[in-house]
Amino acid sequence: xxxxxxxxxxxxxxxxxxxxxxxxxxxxxxxxxxxxxxxxxxxxxxxxxxxxxxxxxxxxxxxxxxxxxxxxxxxxxxxxxxxxxxxxxxxxxxxxxxxxxxxxxxxxxxxxxxxxxxxxxxxxxxxxxxxxxxxxxxxxxxxxxxxxxxxxxxxxxxxxxxxxxxxxxxxxxxxxxxxxxxxxxxxxxxxxxxxxxxxxxxxxxxxxxxxxxxxxxxxxxxxxxxxxxxxxxxxxxxxxxxxxxxxxxxxxxxxxxxxxxxxxxxxxxxxxxxxxxxxxxxxxxxxxxxxxxxxxxxxxxxxxxxxxxxxxxxxxxxxxxxxxxxxxxxxxxxxxxxxxxxxxxxxxxxxxxxxxxxxxxxxxxxxxxxxxxxxxxxxxxxxxxxxxxxxxxxxxxxxxxxxxxxxxxxxxxxxxxxxxxxxxxxxxxxxxxxxxxxxxxxxxxxxxxxxx
Amino acid sequence: xxxxxxxxxxxxxxxxxxxxxxxxxxxxxxxxxxxxxxxxxxxxxxxxxxxxxxxxxxxxxxxxxxxxxxxxxxxxxxxxxxxxxxxxxxxxxxxxxxxxxxxxxxxxxxxxxxxxxxxxxxxxxxxxxxxxxxxxxxxxxxxxxxxxxxxxxxxxxxxxxxxxxxxxxxxxxxxxxxxxxxxxxxxxxxxxxxxxxxxxxxxxxxxxxxxxxxxxxxxxxxxxxxxxxxxxxxxxxxxxxxxxxxxxxxxxxxxxxxxxxxxxxxxxxxxxxxxxxxxxxxxxxxxxxxxxxxxxxxxxxxxxxxxxxxxxxxxxxxxxxxxxxxxxxxxxxxxxxxxxxxxxxxxxxxxxxxxxxxxxxxxxxxxxxxxxxxxxxxxxxxxxxxxxxxxxxxxxxxxxxxxxxxxxxxxxxxxxxxxxxxxxxxxxxxxxxxxxxxxxxxxxxxxxxxxxxxxxxxxxxxxxxxxxxxxxxxxxxxxxxxxxxxxxxxxxxxxxxxxxxxxxxxxxxxxxxxxxxxxxxxxxxxxxxxxx
Numbered sequence: 001x002x003x004x005x006x007x008x009x010x011x012x013x014x015x016x017x018x019x020x021x022x023x024x025x026x027x028x029x030x031x032x033x034x035x036x037x038x039x040x041x042x043x044x045x046x047x048x049x050x051x052x053x054x055x056x057x058x059x060x061x062x063x064x065x066x067x068x069x070x071x072x073x074x075x076x077x078x079x080x081x082x083x084x085x086x087x088x089x090x091x092x093x094x095x096x097x098x099x100x101x102x103x104x105x106x107x108x109x110x111x112x113x114x115x116x117x118x119x120x121x122x123x124x125x126x127x128x129x130x131x132x133x134x135x136x137x138x139x140x141x142x143x144x145x146x147x148x149x150x151x152x153x154x155x156x157x158x159x160x161x162x163x164x165x166x167x168x169x170x171x172x173x174x175x176x177x178x179x180x181x182x183x184x185x186x187x188x189x190x191x192x193x194x195x196x197x198x199x200x201x202x203x204x205x206x207x208x209x210x211x212x213x214x215x216x217x218x219x220x221x222x223x224x225x226x227x228x229x230x231x232x233x234x235x236x237x238x239x240x241x242x243x244x245x246x247x248x249x250x251x252x253x254x255x256x257x258x259x260x261x262x263x264x265x266x267x268x269x270x271x272x273x274x275x276x277x278x279x280x281x282x283x284x285x286x287x288x289x290x291x292x293x294x295x296x297x298x299x300x301x302x303x304x305x306x307x308x309x310x311x312x313x314x315x316x317x318x319x320x321x322x323x324x325x326x327x328x329x330x331x332x333x334x335x336x337x338x339x340x341x342x343x344x345x346x347x348x349x350x351x352x353x354x355x356x357x358x359x360x361x362x363x364x365x366x367x368x369x370x371x372x373x374x375x376x377x378x379x380x381x382x383x384x385x386x387x388x389x390x391x392x393x394x395x396x397x398x399x400x401x402x403x404x405x406x407x408x409x410x411x412x413x414x415x416x417x418x419x420x421x422x423x424x425x426x427x428x429x430x431x432x433x434x435x436x437x438x439x440x441x442x443x444x445x446x447x448x449x450x451x452x
Numbered sequence: 453x454x455x456x457x458x459x460x461x462x463x464x465x466x467x468x469x470x471x472x473x474x475x476x477x478x479x480x481x482x483x484x485x486x487x488x489x490x491x492x493x494x495x496x497x498x499x500x501x502x503x504x505x506x507x508x509x510x511x512x513x514x515x516x517x518x519x520x521x522x523x524x525x526x527x528x529x530x531x532x533x534x535x536x537x538x539x540x541x542x543x544x545x546x547x548x549x550x551x552x553x554x555x556x557x558x559x560x561x562x563x564x565x566x567x568x569x570x571x572x573x574x575x576x577x578x579x580x581x582x583x584x585x586x587x588x589x590x591x592x593x594x595x596x597x598x599x600x601x602x603x604x605x606x607x608x609x610x611x612x613x614x615x616x617x618x619x620x621x622x623x624x625x626x627x628x629x630x631x632x633x634x635x636x637x638x639x640x641x642x643x644x645x646x647x648x649x650x651x652x653x654x655x656x657x658x659x660x661x662x663x664x665x666x667x668x669x670x671x672x673x674x675x676x677x678x679x680x681x682x683x684x685x686x687x688x689x690x691x692x693x694x695x696x697x698x699x700x701x702x703x704x705x706x707x708x709x710x711x712x713x714x715x716x717x718x719x720x721x722x723x724x725x726x727x728x729x730x731x732x733x734x735x736x737x738x739x740x741x742x743x744x745x746x747x748x749x750x751x752x753x754x755x756x757x758x759x760x761x762x763x764x765x766x767x768x769x770x771x772x773x774x775x776x777x778x779x780x781x782x783x784x785x786x787x788x789x790x791x792x793x794x795x796x797x798x799x800x801x802x803x804x805x806x807x808x809x810x811x812x813x814x815x816x817x818x819x820x821x822x823x824x825x826x827x828x829x830x831x832x833x834x835x836x837x838x839x840x841x842x843x844x845x846x847x848x849x850x851x852x853x854x855x856x857x858x859x860x861x862x863x864x865x866x867x868x869x870x871x872x873x874x875x876x877x878x879x880x881x882x883x884x885x886x887x888x889x890x891x892x893x894x895x896x897x898x899x900x901x902x903x904x905x906x907x908x909x910x911x912x913x914x915x916x917x918x919x920x921x922x923x924x925x926x927x928x929x930x931x932x933x934x935x936x937x938x939x940x941x942x943x944x945x946x947x948x949x950x951x952x953x954x955x956x957x958x959x960x961x962x963x964x965x966x967x968x969x970x971x972x973x974x975x976x977x978x979x980x981x982x983x984x
Contacts, residue, residue, distance in 0.1 A: 001529065001530060001531050001532055001535055001537075001540055001544070001548070002528070002529070002530040002532065003527075003528070003529045003530075003545055003548045003549060003841050004525075004527050004528055004529075004549075004841060005527045005545075005549045005550075005553045005556075005825045005839055005841050006524060006526065006527050006553075006823070006824055006825045006844050006846045007549075007550055007552050007553045008524060008855075009552070010594070010856065012523070013523075013855075013856045014856050022858070022861065023850075024850045024851075025523060025847065025848060025849065025850050026517070026521075026849055026850070026851075027518075027522065027845075027847040027848060027849040027852075028480065028514040028517065028518065028849075029479070029518070029845075029849075030479065030480065030482055031738055031739055032845070032849055032852050032853075033852060034655065034696050034697050034698070034699075034738075034740070034883070035655050035697075035698065035699060035874065035878065035883045037883060037884055037886045037887055038655070038874045038878035038883060038886050039655065039872050039874065040887075041878070041886050041887060042872055042873070042874055042875070042878075043872060046871065387887070388887055391887060430973055430974065431973070431974045434973075
């Protein structure tokens with residue numbers, strides 16, 4: 001007969017010396033692990049709860065301005081700095097790590113409405129209600145950020161005075177031109193004191209302007225005639241315009257899908273459009289309860305952050321109808337500008353209460369150096385939570401956010417109003433002859449007209 | 453131009469080996485994939501396709517790991533020539549195996565302390581033995597050391613390890629007690645009463661017991677909360693097993709029924725009539741689909757739990773039944789142990805090995821030692837251990853059960869398993885239902901034939917019932933006939949009522965549809981009011 005029996009020698013399965021690692025053996029057979037789905041479900045519930053325990057998104061506030069923060073700009077070449085301009089003309093460069101002012105740029109007489117940095121990161125362009133465009137030299141990174149105590153102030157490189165107040169400015173992502181929004185759209189070169197080109201469609205002011213990240217000659221503006229206009233610098237006239245029911249406060253292009261842009265509107269929604277097909281919005285992002293003031297995309301192109309007049313900052317998925325995260329503080333008043341940091345980890349908000357606030361983009365993320373084991377643990381928690389996130393217990397824990405009472409009440413009110421509107425619409429349809437009344441989707445309903 | 457070096461293991465060229473790999477991959481896939489054709493939503497289809505691909509990849513990686521990376525191989529026993537495996541005796545095996553395996557064969561003789569029951573920890577390293585006259589012992593099987601032994605001076609009917617070797621529970625005369633590894637009595641569980649059998653549900657940390665009065669108790673040993681207790685209503689029984697696949701507790705009763713219980717339900721989930729006489733033993737296969745029951749009418753039946761159907765019936769007595777990790781079935785009666793195996797045909801169990809002990813030894817419990825090819829036997833003269841090649845799982849997973857655990861690893865494992873403790877609501881007959889969508893179930897109406905047959909059965913009952921003969925002229929034939937008619941009408945009435953209700957509902961529906969077709973939508977609400 002042939003016989004063999006399981007025999008294990010202890011030295012094969014235990015470590016030799018105490019400084020060796022313990023030996024680990026794997027057998028992935030599912031029969032050794034009964035009820036693995038139930039175990040995964042319990043882990044998903046625990047992961048959701050842990051997420052909530054570690055969700056501390058507020059990192060810090062940067063104080064220094066003495067009036068509301070009206071605009072911000074990020075330097076595409078440097079991660080640690082942010083420029084902010086306030087309503088009294090004060091422009092500061094902040095070091096985000098130490099949350100201190102590195103450099104001040106005094107000079108503007110009125111509110112600073114727009115800030116932008118040139119492609120190489122050397123020149124800061126600012127414009128304001130005092131009808132001037134000022135160009136400044138950005139101080140070098142070495143040395144100046146380490147000694148945070150000394151605050152330098154620099155003199156402007158150039159001051160260009162023009163005929164009317166400016167509302168916004170943006171620089172090409174890859175070029176030498178920048179555009180300002182005022183009574184009309186002006187395109188400037190750094191060296192010329194007059195704009196090299198001017199576009200106008202209609203007689204209303206242009207509120208904001210944004211260059212396309214992919215196509216250097218394409219830009220989008222929003223005007224106070226509730227329109228969004230697309231321009232191509234190579235042509236002499238603007239290309240396309242859509243008029244909506246309410247004014248758009250800000251626009252941001254998706255850096256990963258440069259044909260899409262999202263517009264932050266006064267009617268508390270954000271509308272994502274495909275620039276080639278402007279008849280209807282791609283997606284409507286609804287969650288704010290008051291006008292959305294500013295919007296910025298994450299460099300991954302998968303999320304964007306919005307700041308609104310209702311004192312909250314929300315983060316949306318690029319194709320999601322509702323926000324994934326909301327940030328609010330008692331001390332933060334109306335949010336006028338938001339920026340997503342260039343490494344997609346932080347979100348900055350500038351608000352009415354003269355502070356810039358730094359938040360984490362993922363509220364329960366562990367910052368700093370993450371060991372490989374920790375990283376795997378976080379990834380596992382994320383994956384197991386996503387697998388069971390449709391189950392009621394996990395969903396309830398994951399979705400729960402505390403809202404300020406005003407926002408909660410306002411959202412309840414909006415919901416009842418919307419429900420009433422919808423019910424009336426349904427009854428109108430039911431009581432009219434079949435086929436006469438057609439319902440338009442919300443993506444189309446808010447657009448009045450499209451023009452070429 | 454150099455080609456990239458790929459780090460994949462060499463692919464098999466032999467078709468036989470790839471078939472084997474396919475079977476393994478199937479095991480790791482844990483079921484069939486979804487049919488992507490019926491999914492209309494493109495976005496969902498794309499996401500599901502990506503996910504299915506990932507599952508396939510991970511299953512093939514696991515199959516390859518199983519093929520090439522596992523450290524140990526399983527045991528086997530093959531007879532040569534005209535030899536039969538069940539005729540091979542333990543002494544013959546001893547000569548052919550190594551010295552380290554020979555120490556697994558032993559007999560411990562303790563004749564005055566009563567029949568012994570035994571229990572192993574899930575890693576197979578520690579064993580607890582309890583003699584009926586009160587002898588409790590805790591042993592380390594790797595070094596065959598006696599860790600602790602004590603005499604509780606009371607009848608001990610059962611012994612059971614809790615989640616690791618630090619705690620064990622002993623079912624003593626009046627109540628079960630929980631002891632530490634050092635023999636310190638930690639708890640006296642008064643609510644359980646005089647317990648006959650105990651089982652520990654590992655993932656849920658529940659201690660389930662059945663006592664003399666036929667009451668089933670579930671207690672959470674981490675918080676001490678008594679989750680639930682039920683009166684089984686079927687009398688005293690000491691046949692109890694937990695199904696490791698889904699955590700359901702099965703009891704075998706003296707009427708031949710086997711009932712299955714879960715802690716959140718007052719009545720049994722399943723009640724099946726298995727034997728003509730009392731059920732003497734019960735065992736579950738680790739894959740959860742096979743159940744073996746033995747009755748006193750000399751039958752051993754193997755049931756498929758998915759269809760609740762008999763797969764195989766064997767002849768023979770069995771006072772205990774136990775499945776091994778690899779699916780071998782050990783039965784014992786008197787002083788003889790028989791091992792049945794299903795090597796050639798997965799549906800048929802045939803004799804594999806047998807072992808008879810000295811006359812006069814009455815075997816109380818057989819239990820396979822996890823991750824070893826060893827069968828532990830508790831009998832009236834102590835306990836023994838014999839070698840059964842091919843019964844244990846050769847490769848253990850360190851994170852599931854580690855026979856070479858250090859104290860630090862044991863502590864870490866305890867904390868992790870407590871974090872993963874399942875709530876009692878997760879015990880269900882089909883544990884893979886968690887996370888699935890409950891299908892929309894329509895109430896099943898009995899078909900027309902069924903209803904008619906029911907009606908006829910009711911009428912026949914009434915017709916055949918004998919009429920009482922009354923005296924003094926009160927049982928005239930006409931009166932008797934009238935009474936009989938009345939009885940028949942009464943029996944028919946509920947069926948006729950149901951029929952009438954259904955017909956009314958159909959008529960109403962028809963009317964509704966007709967009206968809806970005639971009137972414009974805004975007037976329909978008025979039409980419905982007019983009808984009633």
